[in-house]
Amino acid sequence: MSFASCLLAGALAMSASGAGVELIGSAEFCGRCHRAIHAAWKSSAHARSMESRLFQDALESAESELGAAVRKTCLSCHSPIAVQTGDLTLQKKVSWEGVTCDYCHSVREVVLTGPNPRAKLEFGLVKSGTLKGASPTAHSAVFSQVHTSSAICAPCHEYRNAQGFAVLSTYSEWKASSYAKAGKQCQSCHMSKVAGDVVDPKIKRSSDNTVNLHLMPGSHSIDQLNSTFKAQLSTAREGGKLKVTVDVANAAAGHYVPTGSPLRKIVLELRADSYDGKHFRQERVYQRTVADQNGAPLEREHLAFVKAAKTTSDTRLAPDEKRTETFYFDIPQGVQTQVKATFWYHYSPTATAETEKRVTFLTISRLAR
Ligand code: HEC
Ligand code: HEC
Numbered sequence: 001m002s003f004a005s006c007l008l009a010g011a012l013a014m015s016a017s018g019a020g021v022e023l024i025g026s027a028e029f030c031g032r033c034h035r036a037i038h039a040a041w042k043s044s045a046h047a048r049s050m051e052s053r054l055f056q057d058a059l060e061s062a063e064s065e066l067g068a069a070v071r072k073t074c075l076s077c078h079s080p081i082a083v084q085t086g087d088l089t090l091q092k093k094v095s096w097e098g099v100t101c102d103y104c105h106s107v108r109e110v111v112l113t114g115p116n117p118r119a120k121l122e123f124g125l126v127k128s129g130t131l132k133g134a135s136p137t138a139h140s141a142v143f144s145q146v147h148t149s150s151a152i153c154a155p156c157h158e159y160r161n162a163q164g165f166a167v168l169s170t171y172s173e174w175k176a177s178s179y180a181k182a183g184k185q186c187q188s189c190h191m192s193k194v195a196g197d198v199v200d201p202k203i204k205r206s207s208d209n210t211v212n213l214h215l216m217p218g219s220h221s222i223d224q225l226n227s228t229f230k231a232q233l234s235t236a237r238e239g240g241k242l243k244v245t246v247d248v249a250n251a252a253a254g255h256y257v258p259t260g261s262p263l264r265k266i267v268l269e270l271r272a273d274s275y276d277g278k279h280f281r282q283e284r285v286y287q288r289t290v291a292d293q294n295g296a297p298l299e300r301e302h303l304a305f306v307k308a309a310k311t312t313s314d315t316r317l318a319p320d321e322k323r324t325e326t327f328y329f330d331i332p333q334g335v336q337t338q339v340k341a342t343f344w345y346h347y348s349p350t351a352t353a354e355t356e357k358r359v360t361f362l363t364i365s366r367l368a369r
């Protein structure tokens with residue numbers, strides 16, 4: 001939108017129900033009426049995308065190592081309002097809200113052709129959404145097809161950098177999956193319908209008493225991880241060794257596990273502790289590793305984003321994929337052994353211990369002999 005048309009839309013803003021409507025409303029403002037949605041969004045990764053210490057640290061490193069121009073790239077997803085309004089110095093409070101209400105509900109269309117998906121936005125009094133026949137009070141509304149589909153997520157969950165390398169490919173992973181063919185959009189797993197009022201009943205009784213969960217649970221959610229990553233462990237004897245097999249499956253994610261940033265990984269650790277005092281440990285890592293044009297590995301988020309040019313390995317589980325991991329241990333027959341598989345999710349965007357996030361979500365153990 002041009003500056004002139006911004007002003008025009010601004011001049012059209014009016015007051016309704018005593019609540020002043022601004023051109024771009026803060027989440028708090030929207031939350032005055034959309035309380036339940038605001039509360040869920042507030043604890044989402046989207047609400048933290050700017051305030052996150054991890055992001056702020058990565059942004060600082062990016063600017064000092066790659067130059068100030070990179071800021072705009074990073075903010076285009078972490079604070080799309082800041083980029084849209086030219087507030088790159090983050091003077092406005094709404095710029096700190098990250099992936100906020102008025103960004104998503106000002107989207108009218110997503111263009112999926114070209115190097116990267118792009119959203120077309122119209123800021124103002126008309127909010128786009130999926131309620132049929134909504135009759136809002138403080139603003140007007142328009143039914144939007146794009147909000148019912150994965151396309152609304154694509155501009156930020158799919159990204160090719162200047163080398164043409166797909167750093168984020170969640171949308172295209174989904175697009176190629178059986179879920180896309182079955183018509184299951186991102187929303188069906190990340191924005192399920194839950195009980196709640198679309199609008200505070202004190203303000204307006206709405207026809208529907210369910211809302212789409214705006215929490216967007218992802219890998220921070222143990223439930224989400226547990227429902228996805230299925231595993232079974234069995235043991236046998238083979239050639240004088242203890243053989244352990246772990247069958248793993250990506251049973252519920254509509255994309256690779258893990259997806260998104262190359263720095264996310266899932267680790268399967270297998271320990272075998274025999275009762276005669278031997279201790280063994282092996283692991284398998286599910287991750288996509290990337291390198292720059294010269295083949296140098298990239299292990300920090302901002303460098304992966306800007307410099308990645310090739311995938312060096314990819315051991316992630318594709319949607320619906322089942323895989324059998326086999327381990328052998330030098331433990332003679334008859335010696336009782338405690339076998340334990342532990343899965344954890346690991347993410348460290350700056351490759352330092354301070355930013356490390358580790359969530360253990362599944363353990364299976366059994367006694368073998
Ligand atoms: C004064 C109360 C109030 C405020 C403030 C408010 N809304 Fe609404 N909004 C409503 C009401 C009422 C509805 C209609 C609910 C219905 O008909 O069931 C609605 C509906 C919506 C819808 C659904 C539209 C559709 O067609 O699917 C969206 C999206 C929405 N609001 C976004 C926002 C955003 C974003 C903000 C902040 C910029 C905001 N609202 C601020 C009262 C409000
Ligand atoms: C990442 C984008 C995104 C953000 C951020 C977001 N929404 Fe939504 N919102 C959606 C989508 C997509 C739907 C429709 C989901 C569907 O129908 O499957 C929706 C639905 C709605 C609806 C219609 C009722 C419902 O629950 O379906 C309202 C009202 C609404 N959002 C308000 C808000 C408010 C208020 C905020 C901020 C506190 C917000 N949204 C933040 C994407 C977003």
Ligand code: HEC
Pocket residue numbers: 045046048049050052055076077078080099103104152153154155156157186187190191216217218219220221
């Ligand atoms: C304007 C950009 C933008 C849009 C649009 C967007 N996202 Fe996001 N999303 C982000 C960013 C940035 C983060 C990371 C925030 C952080 O952790 O700092 C994120 C994080 C997430 C996460 C959490 C990942 C985790 O770490 O657990 C999920 C799940 C998610 N988004 C799903 C969606 C879905 C589903 C949609 C579409 C309905 C969507 N997003 C639309 C930018 C966006």
Ligand code: HEC
Pocket residue numbers: 150153154157170171174179184185186187188189190217218219224225227228252253254255256257258259260264
């Ligand atoms: C069939 C269900 C399903 C669909 C469809 C789906 N997801 Fe997910 N998603 C999951 C589950 C389950 C997880 C948690 C496991 C994990 O971390 O991979 C997850 C995790 C994520 C994460 C966290 C990153 C990670 O792997 O740790 C992001 C971001 C995300 N999804 C975005 C999306 C987007 C964007 C779409 C649509 C293009 C989408 N998802 C479609 C089920 C789904």
Ligand code: HEC
Pocket residue numbers: 052053054055056058059062070073074075076077078155156157158159168170259260261264301302305306349
């Ligand atoms: C195309 C959109 C996009 C761009 C551009 C982008 N990011 Fe992100 N960023 C995301 C998404 C989506 C996630 C979270 C989920 C995932 O891994 O897919 C994320 C997550 C992060 C995280 C983890 C935050 C946390 O709290 O877990 C950091 C750090 C980060 N990004 C830094 C950066 C930096 C620095 C830049 C600029 C060099 C950048 N990002 C550019 C979309 C983007």
